[in-house]
Structures are given as C-alpha cells and as structure tokens.
Amino acid sequence: MTDMMKTFVMKTIGEVGFMEKPVPVDPGPTGAIVKTTRALVCTSDTHTVGGAIGERENLTLGHEAVGTVHRLGREVKGVQVGDRVAVNAITPCYTCANCLRGYTSQCQQMLGGWKFANIKDGNFAEYFHVNNAEANLAPIPDAVPDEAAVYTTDMMSTGFMGAEHGNIPLGGTVAVFAQGPVGLMATAGARLLGAGQVLAVETRPKRQKLARHFGADVVIDFRKVNPVEAILDMTGREGVDTAIESLGSEKTFQDCIKVTRPGGTVSNIGYHGKDEFIGIPRQEWGVGMSDITIRTGLCPGGKVRMRRLLRLIETERIDPTPMTTHTFSFDELDKAFHMMETKEDEIIKPLIRFD
Numbered sequence: 289m290t291d292m293m294k295t296f297v298m299k300t301i302g303e304v305g306f307m308e309k310p311v312p313v314d315p316g317p318t319g320a321i322v323k324t325t326r327a328l329v330c331t332s333d334t335h336t337v338g339g340a341i342g343e344r345e346n347l348t349l350g351h352e353a354v355g356t357v358h359r360l361g362r363e364v365k366g367v368q369v370g371d372r373v374a375v376n377a378i379t380p381c382y383t384c385a386n387c388l389r390g391y392t393s394q395c396q397q398m399l400g401g402w403k404f405a406n407i408k409d410g411n412f413a414e415y416f417h418v419n420n421a422e423a424n425l426a427p428i429p430d431a432v433p434d435e436a437a438v439y440t441t442d443m444m445s446t447g448f449m450g451a452e453h454g455n456i457p458l459g460g461t462v463a464v465f466a467q468g469p470v471g472l473m474a475t476a477g478a479r480l481l482g483a484g485q486v487l488a489v490e491t492r493p494k495r496q497k498l499a500r501h502f503g504a505d506v507v508i509d510f511r512k513v514n515p516v517e518a519i520l521d522m523t524g525r526e527g528v529d530t531a532i533e534s535l536g537s538e539k540t541f542q543d544c545i546k547v548t549r550p551g552g553t554v555s556n557i558g559y560h561g562k563d564e565f566i567g568i569p570r571q572e573w574g575v576g577m578s579d580i581t582i583r584t585g586l587c588p589g590g591k592v593r594m595r596r597l598l599r600l601i602e603t604e605r606i607d608p609t610p611m612t613t614h615t616f617s618f619d620e621l622d623k624a625f626h627m628m629e630t631k632e633d634e635i636i637k638p639l640i641r642f643d
C-alpha cells in the first residue's frame with residue numbers, strides 16, 4: 289500500500305486547495321527526501337497561482353522550507369538521515385553550462401534553478417524531494433532554530449543579494465523601495481555590508497517599524513511625500529550609490545533609476561509578474577549613458593551560501609524572526625495563503641508548523 293501525505297496545491301490558475309498525494313519514496317541516486325518541519329508562505333506563491341508563470345495543474349506549492357533528512361540517495365555525501373537541513377528555494381544542478389558559468393539560479397535555462405512549485409512539486413507537503421542533494425542540503429547549526437533557519441531559504445538569500453549586487457561602498461547611501469520581507473532583508477543586508485545611510489520607502493506602519501528595526505535610518509512614506517524628491521533632497525541632490533527595487537513594479541523600478549547617481553547601481557530583486565515591458569526613464573538614465581548599472585538576480589542557492597546565511601543567524605548578526613507576524617498549522621495553510629493574497633492584518637510572513 290502506498291503511504292499518502294497531505295499537500296497544498298495550485299489546482300489551476302486562481303485556484304488552490306489541499307490534496308492527498310503519495311509520499312515520495314525514491315530519492316534517486318543523487319537526491320533526497322526531506323520531512324518538512326517549518327515553511328513560510330511567499331508572495332511569489334500567490335503570483336504563481338495568479339498565473340505569472342502560466343498554467344499548472346495540481347502542482348504542490350511552496351519553496352521556503354526546512355526539515356529533517358528522511359531518505360538519501362546512495363551517492364549523497366556529507367549529510368545523514370535525521371539531520372536538520374535547510375533547502376534553498378533555488379536548487380541548481382551545478383553541472384550544466386549556466387551553473388558552470390557561475391549563474392546557478394539560471395540552471396539550464398533562464399530562472400531554471402527555481403524548481404520547487406515551478407517545474408516540480410514544492411514543499412507545502414509533509415515530505416518533499418530535493419534534487420542534487422549533496423549541493424542543496426544545508427545542515428542547520430544546533431543553535432539555530434527551524435523558525436529562524438527557514439528565512440535563509442529565500443527572504444535572506446534574496447534580500448541580501450539585493451544589497452550584495454548593489455556595489456555599496458563602505459559608508460555609501462542606499463535607497464530600498466518597499467519593505468516587504470525581501471525589502472526588509474535588503475535593508476538589513478545593506479546595513480551589514482556597511483552602508484552609511486539606508487533610506488527605506490514604505491507606507492504600512494508595521495513594515496515601517498520593522499524597517500527601522502532592521503537598519504533603516506529614515507523611512508519615507510510614499511503616500512505623504514514624493515519618494516524620489518525626498519531621496520534626492522536627503523542626498524544633496526546627488527542621488528544614492530545604490531537603489532534596490534524590492535517590490536516588482538514598473539513605477540518603483542523607474543524611481544530607482546531616478547534616484548541613482550551617475551555610476552551607481554540599481555539592484556532589482558522584485559518579481560515583475562505582469563505587463564510585457566518595463567520602461568526606463570530616458571533622461572534620468574542619462575539618455576542611456578549614465579554609467580548606471582542595472583543588476584538582476586534570483587535567490588542564490590546551494591549549501592555554501594546557505595551555510596553563510598545560517599552563520600549570520602548563529603552568530604547573532606541578524607535575527608529574521610520578527611518578520612513572522614502570524615503562525616499557522618499546516619491544516620490552516622489555506623487561511624495563511626488567502627491572507628498573503630490580501631495582506632490583511634498587515635501580514636508579513638506566515639510561518640507554517642508541520643507538527
């Protein structure tokens with residue numbers, strides 16, 4: 289008899305629900321099966337269900353999870369059954385041409401490192417399969433609880449990448465547009481990398497408070513002031529060294545260009561889930577000759593990066609758990625998912641408990 293497990297799936301565009309599926313039994317020679325202990329719901333999951341990457345049928349959602357190793361492929365070294373592990377949302381193969389070029393998130397094809405809840409079942413399930421497990425399973429240090437470790441799987445990796453791609457000079461100025469969980473981690477990352485002034489753009493009160501907590505010097509409420517004018521005023525009309533787009537809207541992307549000084553960097557981490565084109569404001573872009581760099585990227589994965597992110601929690605450089613505004617059992621995931629769609633009760637991150 290096949291053991292069955294509970295999963296939470298995208299049935300079709302615009303429709304989600306619980307579904308029984310067989311427990312995955314065969315990890316394959318290089319894979320692993322992980323028993324889920326904690327997961328986070330991501331706004332990206334709601335974009336996926338909204339149709340951002342096209343139609344999917346009964347695909348298990350979720351890409352931010354930690355757990356314990358349940359089964360291991362015979363070729364996997366460095367971890368044991370029973371180990372607590374974090375698995376990044378992005379699980380590259382580390383052998384294809386794009387991986388060998390160093391762009392592992394673009395594994396095999398553009399965005400191809402993103403496998404969970406995209407090209408294979410995700411981890412809103414009691415068990416999930418991990419490909420290339422030796423590279424993609426990151427043991428969690430004893431001192432780091434699952435509730436904190438789960439933030440390394442996307443929010444910390446993506447948010448910090450926004451800052452890392454920003455070429456922030458020590459003491460430099462940084463503007464971070466939107467303080468959702470990824471933007472909050474971009475703010476924290478800018479501070480960790482030595483920014484001298486972090487200007488965060490956000491209107492929701494709970495997010496404004498967390499922005500200050502994670503290192504913003506000033507929070508600009510775009511409903512009260514024009515953020516571009518405010519940022520230019522605060523930087524002596526020079527503009528910032530680095531602008532980080534962490535919303536995924538054309539307006540904020542354009543604002544990033546407008547506030548970045550010549551030679552500065554616009555670092556995009558927002559998920560631009562709609563419309564055919566993103567326009568660039570021509571004049572502020574120096575008619576294409578401003579020496580402004582536009583960087584893009586997708587949540588870097590792999591155990592080496594994960595180990596560094598976990599170390600930052602272990603050594604108390606950062607505690608991501610204040611972003612957990614709500615906690616649900618797995619049975620209540622439908623409710624958590626709905627709240628992520630509507631952002632009601634100022635939800636930032638719902639933590640899902642599997643025990």
Ligand SMILES: [Zn+2]
Nearest residue numbers: 330332352442
């Ligand atoms: Zn995510």
Ligand SMILES: [Zn+2]
Nearest residue numbers: 381384387395
């Ligand atoms: Zn690859």
